[in-house]
Structures are given as C-alpha cells and as structure tokens.
Amino acid sequence: xxxxxxxxxxxxxxxxxxxxxxxxxxxxxxxxxxxxxxxxxxxxxxxxxxxxxxxxxxxxxxxxxxxxxxxxxxxxxxxxxxxxxxxxxxxxxxxxxxxxxxxxxxxxxxx
Amino acid sequence: xxxxxxxxxxxxxxxxxxxxxxxxxxxxxxxxxxxxxxxxxxxxxxxxxxxxxxxxxxxxxxxxxxxxxxxxxxxxxxxxxxxxxxxxxxxxxxxxxxxxxxxxxxxxxxxxxx
Numbered sequence: 001x002x003x004x005x006x007x008x009x010x011x012x013x014x015x016x017x018x019x020x021x022x023x024x025x026x027x028x029x030x031x032x033x034x035x036x037x038x039x040x041x042x043x044x045x046x047x048x049x050x051x052x053x054x055x056x057x058x059x060x061x062x063x064x065x066x067x068x069x070x071x072x073x074x075x076x077x078x079x080x081x082x083x084x085x086x087x088x089x090x091x092x093x094x095x096x097x098x099x100x101x102x103x104x105x106x107x108x109x110x111x
Numbered sequence: 112x113x114x115x116x117x118x119x120x121x122x123x124x125x126x127x128x129x130x131x132x133x134x135x136x137x138x139x140x141x142x143x144x145x146x147x148x149x150x151x152x153x154x155x156x157x158x159x160x161x162x163x164x165x166x167x168x169x170x171x172x173x174x175x176x177x178x179x180x181x182x183x184x185x186x187x188x189x190x191x192x193x194x195x196x197x198x199x200x201x202x203x204x205x206x207x208x209x210x211x212x213x214x215x216x217x218x219x220x221x222x223x224x225x
Contacts, residue, residue: 034213043202043218044154089154097142097167098156099204099214 002027002094006102013080014110021075021105023090028068031093035064035075038087038104047088048075080109113137115217117203123223127192132220134186134203142206143186144214145178147171147199154202160186193224 003026013019023033032051036044048057048064050073056065063076077084087106091099116135124130136143145157158168160178177189186205190197200221204214 044216046213046215049213097159098169100156101154103153
C-alpha cells in the first residue's frame with residue numbers, strides 16, 4: 001500500500017532558527033511530490049512541487065529536497081518567523097491522478 | 112493570481128438530506144478533484160474528473176456521491192443522503208493538464224451533518 005508519513009507530528013522552534021520537516025513514502029515510483037501549508041480551519045496552499053526527476057526546489061526561504069531511492073523528502077525553512085506557524089503537509093503523486101497525503105507536521109514558531 | 116473558489120464555505124444539514132458542494136475551477140483547467148479531510152485526520156482523495164467523466168474514485172466515493180460539471184464552469188459534488196460520518200472539510204482541486212503540474216486547492220467547504 002502506498003503511504004506517506006510525516007514525523008514529528010508537532011514541532012516548536014524559536015523564531016529565527018532554521019528547521020527541517022520530514023516526509024517519507026513507501027513507493028519510490030513517484031510522479032511528483034508537493035508540500036502544502038494549511039492554516040487552522042483553512043484550505044491548502046501549495047508551497048513547492050518537486051518532479052520525480054528533480055532533487056530539490058527552492059522558493060524564498062523554503063527549500064524542498066527529494067531522494068526517491070530512500071523514499072524521503074525534506075522541507076527546509078530558513079530564518080523562521082511567527083507567520084510560518086501552520087501545519088505542513090506532504091503529498092505524493094504515485095503515478096496516477098490522486099495525491100496521497102501525510103498527516104502533517106504542526107509547526108509553531110515561538111516569538 | 113487565479114484561484115479555485117468553493118461555495119458554501121460552511122454548511123449544516125440534517126442526516127439523510129442531500130447536499131451539493133460547488134467549485135469554480137481555475138479558468139482553462141481540465142482536471143478536477145474532490146478531497147475531504149475529517150477533523151484531525153489526513154486529507155483523503157475522493158474522485159478525479161476529466162473530459163466530463165470520472166477518471167478515478169476511491170472506496171469512499173460510493174453510490175451516495177456523484178460529481179458533475181453541469182454548465183461547463185462549476186464542478187459539483189453531490190451527497191444524496193448524508194450520514195454523520197460525512198462531516199468533514201471538502202476540498203476541490205484543479206489542474207491545468209496531464210503530467211507534473213501542481214494541483215491547486217480551493218478554500219474548502221466545512222460540512223456538518225447533525
């Protein structure tokens with residue numbers, strides 16, 4: 001069964017620190033991987049998409065990496081800010097049309 | 112920037128009633144999806160829709176659910192006879208074309224079945 005796992009479920013870090021969120025998936029035959037942000041009670045905002053042929057993608061303070069052989073992706077956030085507090089979701093396209101989501105990591109940046 | 116919109120934002124209904132959730136995709140997008148998220152749980156795929164027909168559906172998407180694009184713009188999800196366990200946030204997503212493009216999500220409709 002194709003599954004996506006995110007650990008830890010929650011993370012708190014002081015403002016200004018760099019941090020890494022982790023995502024692992026069970027099947028290396030992925031099509032692409034997307035990182036989303038979800039604020040409480042709100043929709044999903046796409047942050048970065050990494051195609052299966054890519055190793056990383058960058059957008060501003062965010063950098064996402066992909067290692068298909070080990071079934072892992074990381075989202076690196078530099079110089080964290082209180083506004084970065086949200087739940088971050090990893091979602092994988094396993095070669096079909098549907099995204100399979102992880103349970104997310106709830107990030108709190110402490111001012 | 113173009114965005115996916117959904118109406119209503121919140122809906123409360125009685126068990127057994129029919130509900131229709133509406134989505135307006137990004138213009139020129141061809142692929143449409145519904146996902147749901149029960150409170151505290153993962154976002155789950157329900158159905159994908161392309162060229163006016165369902166291309167894939169999950170085990171959740173049983174005979175109580177249907178989708179259509181009645182007027183070429185709105186994309187709707189109908190639940191014929193709601194159950195308590197249908198209470199969730201329902202997200203519409205759209206994608207421009209086949210391949211590796213991003214799925215863009217709407218803000219969601221929070222459905223509460225009493």
